[in-house]
Amino acid sequence: MYFFKGRLTLDSLLPARRAMSLIEILVAMTIGAAAFFPIIKLFQEGIKDSLHSSSWTQAREVAKNNMDIVLALSFDNIARGDNLIVDKNSAPLFPRTEKVKGIDFIVECKVHDLVPLCGIYRSTRSGGGVTNHYCISSKLKGITITVKWQGVGKQLDYSLVTFKSDLSEGTKTDIWQWGFPQYR
Amino acid sequence: MKDTLNTKHLMADKIIGKRSGFILPVVVVFLGSFFTMATIFYLFNLNQKPIVEILDRSAFADYMALGMAEILKLKVKEFPEEFRDTMRLIEFMEKQNQKPWDDIYLSYGGSANEGPHTYFFHNFVVKKSAFNQAASDAWAGDSLINNKPAGAWEAHWNHMLYNLLTDETAQHGAGKDFKDNAAFKTHFKNIMAKYNVIVNLRGVRRDHIGLAQSGGAAAEYIGDIITFSFESQYRDQKNHRTNRLHDITFNHTRKFAK
Numbered sequence: 001m002y003f004f005k006g007r008l009t010l011d012s013l014l015p016a017r018r019a020m021s022l023i024e025i026l027v028a029m030t031i032g033a034a035a036f037f038p039i040i041k042l043f044q045e046g047i048k049d050s051l052h053s054s055s056w057t058q059a060r061e062v063a064k065n066n067m068d069i070v071l072a073l074s075f076d077n078i079a080r081g082d083n084l085i086v087d088k089n090s091a092p093l094f095p096r097t098e099k100v101k102g103i104d105f106i107v108e109c110k111v112h113d114l115v116p117l118c119g120i121y122r123s124t125r126s127g128g129g130v131t132n133h134y135c136i137s138s139k140l141k142g143i144t145i146t147v148k149w150q151g152v153g154k155q156l157d158y159s160l161v162t163f164k165s166d167l168s169e170g171t172k173t174d175i176w177q178w179g180f181p182q183y184r
Numbered sequence: 185m186k187d188t189l190n191t192k193h194l195m196a197d198k199i200i201g202k203r204s205g206f207i208l209p210v211v212v213v214f215l216g217s218f219f220t221m222a223t224i225f226y227l228f229n230l231n232q233k234p235i236v237e238i239l240d241r242s243a244f245a246d247y248m249a250l251g252m253a254e255i256l257k258l259k260v261k262e263f264p265e266e267f268r269d270t271m272r273l274i275e276f277m278e279k280q281n282q283k284p285w286d287d288i289y290l291s292y293g294g295s296a297n298e299g300p301h302t303y304f305f306h307n308f309v310v311k312k313s314a315f316n317q318a319a320s321d322a323w324a325g326d327s328l329i330n331n332k333p334a335g336a337w338e339a340h341w342n343h344m345l346y347n348l349l350t351d352e353t354a355q356h357g358a359g360k361d362f363k364d365n366a367a368f369k370t371h372f373k374n375i376m377a378k379y380n381v382i383v384n385l386r387g388v389r390r391d392h393i394g395l396a397q398s399g400g401a402a403a404e405y406i407g408d409i410i411t412f413s414f415e416s417q418y419r420d421q422k423n424h425r426t427n428r429l430h431d432i433t434f435n436h437t438r439k440f441a442k
Contacts, residue, residue: 056239056240057239060239060240060243063243064243064247067247080364110371112363112364112365112367112368112371113363113364114349114363114364114365114368115349115361115362115363115365116255116258116259116348116349117348117349117350118259118262118263118307118348119303119307120263120266120303120304134262134263135362136258136259136262137361137363139258139262140254140255140258142251142364142368142371142372144371144375158240159244159375159378159379160243160244160247161244161247161248161251161372161375162247162248162250162251162254163250163251163252163254163255164251164254165254165255165257165258165261166258167257167258167261175262
């Protein structure tokens with residue numbers, strides 16, 4: 001019935017309170033509502049990329065998980081190249097997207113076929129020691145897992161690198177001498 | 185007196201009471217302060233990821249140590265005789281209270297520390313080699329190389345990649361297939377420059393003897409659990425160097441070729 005008694009006041013809505021016009025309330029609520037969401041979003045994003053950074057922490061875990069998946073594959077199935085590893089149904093494993101807490105983590109995998117060089121000392125040679133250099137082909141791969149996600153205004157990324165050796169029994173046909181022996 | 189009491193009663197009623205309108209400004213100021221602090225917190229954190237970055241490097245170091253152990257495993261597997269000869273020397277020297285690993289840390293081709301017990305492992309020690317003296321010294325001394333801060337990249341690049349992952353530009357390399365080594369150089373450089381993690385071999389030991397093995401195998405190290413200890417080094421959020429040890433075991437089962 002207050003609505004029909006002239007000016008609408010806070011008193012009319014909340015009895016025993018000081019007067020505040022409905023217009024003022026609406027303006028304050030509008031400003032508050034408009035300001036609240038961007039600010040809280042900034043706050044959340046700031047947290048996300050900082051001390052308690054869930055996204056960085058999560059990206060690191062995603063990278064570790066995917067690296068372990070690749071390392072668990074047999075050596076021959078770790079296909080050289082960008083995102084060429086496939087599962088048992090020949091479907092590509094990468095790039096893959098893992099959505100965690102509303103963030104899309106895009107995982108990529110790069111594999112290099114590497115040839116390590118090993119300096120070998122052979123004590124059995126006559127006339128003292130000799131250092132031979134041998135290269136080992138097709139038995140070492142460099143694996144890089146990169147996780148990318150959208151941060152505050154820019155795309156962030158985190159990478160892990162490791163190597164995987166073929167430690168199965170085999171012949172030495174993949175080992176070849178590099179350079180000349182160095183007699184000492 | 186009575187007036188005073190009445191006044192106090194009225195003031196208290198005005199401040200505490202629901203009629204005062206005092207709560208609303210308090211809430212407004214509180215919320216304003218709250219969001220101001222949140223904004224300042226956000227702006228400060230735009231430029232720093234203090235805890236996160238050290239954890240990033242820590243995980244990166246884990247996998248780098250794991251990877252270097254893989255290369256060393258491959259070398260042991262493919263050259264078991266040389267590994268055996270080297271380990272026999274090292275264990276003999278240790279029994280004599282000598283310190284073979286001190287030589288290995290400091291050895292490189294042509295150095296005074298070079299010896300039969302150093303060849304097999306010293307390629308996995310980044311701190312010193314014929315190829316990385318400037319970088320490793322600068323890294324240790326926080327000085328500059330080419331007017332730039334010493335990075336783990338130079339040390340790793342001039343050592344590990346030169347020795348273990350050389351490419352066709354290396355000496356005597358003509359005509360040989362080094363596959364992706366050259367491409368990996370660039371790729372690895374970019375990543376190492378970003379994380380600035382250095383990984384060194386710090387020790388190798390025979391951890392366990394007693395697995396099923398044929399006669400005489402104990403002296404050959406076949407069937408033993410070999411433990412590689414790597415040390416990683418990187419900067420924490422205050423730019424202080426941090427060291428961590430990574431022990432990685434290897435079941436040495438390779439049969440001799442001969």
